[in-house]
Amino acid sequence: QKEVEQNSGPLSVPEGAIASLNCTYSDRGSQSFFWYRQYSGKSPELIMFIYSNGDKEDGRFTAQLNKASQYVSLLIRDSQPSDSATYLCAVSEDSSYKLIFGSGTRLLVRP
């Protein structure tokens, strides 16, 4: 069974710090990797996606992918209290477009 694992947290960081969120996946055939942010009572919103090994940066967010280790991470620089949310890691095989989600990591940014 294909699985996506995340530490449930909460991960607590002070405002302005770097938050590091990690995710591992079991299916070596996974090709696309996504990070979603979900505020309580809201639907998930896409933050970033990454397909290739290495780093991908978008503003304060950096996604890192290591397919050999089956590991994907999300770094949030200069964390803000508004970043406090649950972050969901999801993986997909390109041919199917279906997403398998991790259980999510709850992030708390302390003012």
Place this chain on the structure above:
Amino acid sequence: SAVISQKPSRDICQRGTSLTIQCQVDSQVTMMFWYRQQPGQSLTLIATANQGSEATYESGFVIDKFPISRPNLTFSTLTVSNMSPEDSSIYLCSVEGLEDAGDTEAFFGQGTRLTVV
């Protein structure tokens, strides 16, 4: 990104009844999916809504319980049939294949929060 509208946004239903949830997209999309998010849990894929053919269900989900329609490339419905309290969840419509966003991005509707009493 396309605008995805889901109705109803929330409902409280009696045990044994059925509820149909609608998902409308403001542009044609290749693929539409239905997910469930049970309280305190992550998202689980229920099925892929196929235009013009029967939906493709994931393990643990069956058509009799979750019938799905996809009459065209912008609209789909999910029915939760013969509901029990265990069906209390958030149900989310997701679309991919948006022409202006690339093939492998998935966006979600605002969800339908269902409570079965």
